[in-house]
Amino acid sequence: MKNNVLTVMKKECRRIFNDRNLFFTTVLLPGLIMFVMYWFMGNFMGDLFSVDEEYIYQVHAVNMPSSVAGLLSADELGMDIHNISYDQIDEIKQQISDRETDLLIIFPANFDELVATFDPHTATSPAPNIELWHNFTRTESNEANGIVMAILNSYHHALTHRFTINLPTDDYGGNFNLATDADMFGMIIGIVVPMLFILMIFTGAQALAPESIAGEKERGTLGSILVTPARRRDIALGKILGISVFALMSGAVSMFGALFGMLSMMGMESGGGIFEFYTFTDIALLLLVTLSTTLVFVSVLSLLSAYAKSVKQATGYSMPIMIIVMIVALGGMFFGGVPDGIALFFVPVLNSSLSITAIFSFDVNVINILTAVATNLAIATLVTFLMARLFNSERIVFDK
Amino acid sequence: MKEILDVKNLSKTFKLSKKQQKLKRLDKPILTAVDNVSFKSYEGEVFGLLGPNGAGKTTIMRMIATLINPISGDAIVDGFSIKKDPREVRRRIGFLTNELKLDDFFTPNYLFEYFADLHGLSKSTMAVRKEELFATFGINDFAEVKVANLSQGMRQKASLAISIVHNPNIIIFDEPTNGLDVITSKVVVDFLVRLKKEGKNIILSTHIFGLLENLCDRVGIIIDGKMVACDTIAAVIAEKTLEEIFFDLYAQTTKEAI
Numbered sequence: 001m002k003n004n005v006l007t008v009m010k011k012e013c014r015r016i017f018n019d020r021n022l023f024f025t026t027v028l029l030p031g032l033i034m035f036v037m038y039w040f041m042g043n044f045m046g047d048l049f050s051v052d053e054e055y056i057y058q059v060h061a062v063n064m065p066s067s068v069a070g071l072l073s074a075d076e077l078g079m080d081i082h083n084i085s086y087d088q089i090d091e092i093k094q095q096i097s098d099r100e101t102d103l104l105i106i107f108p109a110n111f112d113e114l115v116a117t118f119d120p121h122t123a124t125s126p127a128p129n130i131e132l133w134h135n136f137t138r139t140e141s142n143e144a145n146g147i148v149m150a151i152l153n154s155y156h157h158a159l160t161h162r163f164t165i166n167l168p169t170d171d172y173g174g175n176f177n178l179a180t181d182a183d184m185f186g187m188i189i190g191i192v193v194p195m196l197f198i199l200m201i202f203t204g205a206q207a208l209a210p211e212s213i214a215g216e217k218e219r220g221t222l223g224s225i226l227v228t229p230a231r232r233r234d235i236a237l238g239k240i241l242g243i244s245v246f247a248l249m250s251g252a253v254s255m256f257g258a259l260f261g262m263l264s265m266m267g268m269e270s271g272g273g274i275f276e277f278y279t280f281t282d283i284a285l286l287l288l289v290t291l292s293t294t295l296v297f298v299s300v301l302s303l304l305s306a307y308a309k310s311v312k313q314a315t316g317y318s319m320p321i322m323i324i325v326m327i328v329a330l331g332g333m334f335f336g337g338v339p340d341g342i343a344l345f346f347v348p349v350l351n352s353s354l355s356i357t358a359i360f361s362f363d364v365n366v367i368n369i370l371t372a373v374a375t376n377l378a379i380a381t382l383v384t385f386l387m388a389r390l391f392n393s394e395r396i397v398f399d400k
Numbered sequence: 401m402k403e404i405l406d407v408k409n410l411s412k413t414f415k416l417s418k419k420q421q422k423l424k425r426l427d428k429p430i431l432t433a434v435d436n437v438s439f440k441s442y443e444g445e446v447f448g449l450l451g452p453n454g455a456g457k458t459t460i461m462r463m464i465a466t467l468i469n470p471i472s473g474d475a476i477v478d479g480f481s482i483k484k485d486p487r488e489v490r491r492r493i494g495f496l497t498n499e500l501k502l503d504d505f506f507t508p509n510y511l512f513e514y515f516a517d518l519h520g521l522s523k524s525t526m527a528v529r530k531e532e533l534f535a536t537f538g539i540n541d542f543a544e545v546k547v548a549n550l551s552q553g554m555r556q557k558a559s560l561a562i563s564i565v566h567n568p569n570i571i572i573f574d575e576p577t578n579g580l581d582v583i584t585s586k587v588v589v590d591f592l593v594r595l596k597k598e599g600k601n602i603i604l605s606t607h608i609f610g611l612l613e614n615l616c617d618r619v620g621i622i623i624d625g626k627m628v629a630c631d632t633i634a635a636v637i638a639e640k641t642l643e644e645i646f647f648d649l650y651a652q653t654t655k656e657a658i
Contacts, residue, residue, distance in 0.1 A: 004517070004518055007514065007517040007518055008518075011506075014506070015503075015505050018506075019505065216503070219501060219504065220501040221500070224500040224501065224502065224515075225518065227466075227490060227493075227495045227500065228515060229487045229488075229519060230518045394462070394468035
């Protein structure tokens with residue numbers, strides 16, 4: 001007897017490849033949506049929350065002390081400081097509220113002298129207070145507030161503790177962040193992508209399994225296969241592998257769509273960067289995790305589809321599973337990194353989420369990830385065995 | 401004569417939902433579909449099962465085809481038990497029923513090759529069978545058209561060809577003309593006649609008296625899951641027509657006047 005697993009698998013693949021609409025909506029469209037969504041978010045939100053480099057912030061100050069005036073007048077800050085009197089405060093506040101100007105700073109009179117004589121250990125009166133008025137909904141106002149706040153904070157520390165913290169210098173500007181592009185990319189991808197990726201694989205499987213199993217049952221074509229001498233186990237495995245090929249393709253296309261879209265969103269235009277960040281081992285582990293996760297989803301959804309009387313019912317059965325998958329995959333985001341212990345890598349879905357997070361955020365523990373893969377493969381094998389048993393049940397073929 | 405099929409005390413019950421129990425007016429939520437049925441069929445024979453709708457014919461056919469399991473009894477098909485060796489039984493039978501259909505998304509050509517693969521045929525054997533059967537049924541004209549786009553007659557021809565792709569020795573037909581138009585029914589009947597001439601063993605369930613009288617060597621009459629008569633067709637219709645015999649038995653068994 002030739003290999004019936006391959007025969008059944010090839011038929012499943014042919015079925016999907018030949019149906020252009022199904023192939024497009026199941027495999028290509030999710031990835032395209034991911035890419036467009038993140039690309040759009042990157043471009044649109046980037047424009048929305050960034051200030052033109054040439055922009056000059058309009059800053060109004062009352063009682064501007066000479067010490068702070070010196071710090072704020074640096075050319076690279078791009079601030080136009082207007083000294084105003086107490087009488088103009090309300091008018092400027094209104095202008096800020098009306099989004100016509102950016103920032104109002106109110107210093108107490110004789111600020112430099114007050115600060116010089118103020119001793120936080122012996123003082124009986126409150127420290128001199130500076131008020132910063134801005135409009136959060138105006139990007140320029142928000143940005144100006146952030147810059148001035150940072151400078152004042154640094155100045156505050158310098159005066160109190162007699163040393164400076166990250167004051168802008170000629171060498172470093174204001175950026176003392178030593179994280180590389182890879183770290184930044186890994187951190188963001190590690191948080192967002194695992195859940196999305198898992199969901200995309202699930203939805204790919206969800207689109208195909210009910211059609212392949214319950215659909216065949218509904219159309220009366222499953223019985224035609226079951227009356228051949230092909231082993232039930234081979235039929236079940238062939239179907240699961242055939243669907244998995246497309247769920248994997250769907251997941252892979254979705255993930256690359258998300259990755260390239262995110263690169264665009266983060267302003268990292270070079271797509272090749274992804275492959276510079278990760279090693280061959282990372283990519284091999286990612287493929288293993290993806291494959292084993294796909295097999296778990298496809299086998300479980302196929303089992304449910306075999307129980308269902310129709311495609312509609314099978315899709316209905318899969319919805320609670322989808323919610324569970326979402327919650328568990330989302331749960332992986334709340335560990336504040338990847339736990340060191342092995343226990344959570346035995347929990348399906350969560351183990352995939354944590355493994356993918358670990359790979360993307362350069363925190364790989366090979367034993368943990370291989371444990372997750374082995375767990376997933378064991379579950380998929382068990383479910384495939386159950387499905388083969390189910391194909392022996394008359395209820396599966398004739399219960400409509 | 402060699403026994404090709406030996407059905408021994410075959411029984412089958414189905415669990416019913418409360419709604420089904422109420423509709424069938426039964427005391428227990430269990431329906432006895434087949435009740436201790438036994439019969440034999442010999443090499444080269446056409447065995448006909450006759451009975452009204454719901455009598456249990458289809459259930460018997462499905463049990464012989466190993467699609468469902470009996471609760472008791474057994475059937476030996478060409479020397480193999482449906483309970484112990486279902487795969488060997490499936491290797492030896494072709495099963496055709498209107499309930500088992502061909503996938504709309506594929507062409508007859510592809511499906512023929514697909515089922516040939518599942519039956520373990522070599523490429524060369526499959527090619528020979530395809531040429532022979534496609535020519536017999538005139539399938540070549542629509543071999544590359546998706547099943548969804550075929551007429552009912554074309555579909556039936558494709559189904560017939562595919563059901564015997566592996567050249568089985570025993571062919572089971574469960575109400576093969578049910579729901580078919582006259583033209584398509586003729587395709588099926590001609591096919592049955594052809595198989596009989598080829599010396600194939602046929603198990604046929606139908607409620608078309610004429611078909612049974614003309615084609616069958618042996619007939620069994622099933623009413624309410626029980627085999628109420630079983631003999632050669634010559635013996636059964638010695639005094640009355642098959643139709644008269646059937647309605648007499650039906651009235652006696654069900655106490656319903658026709």
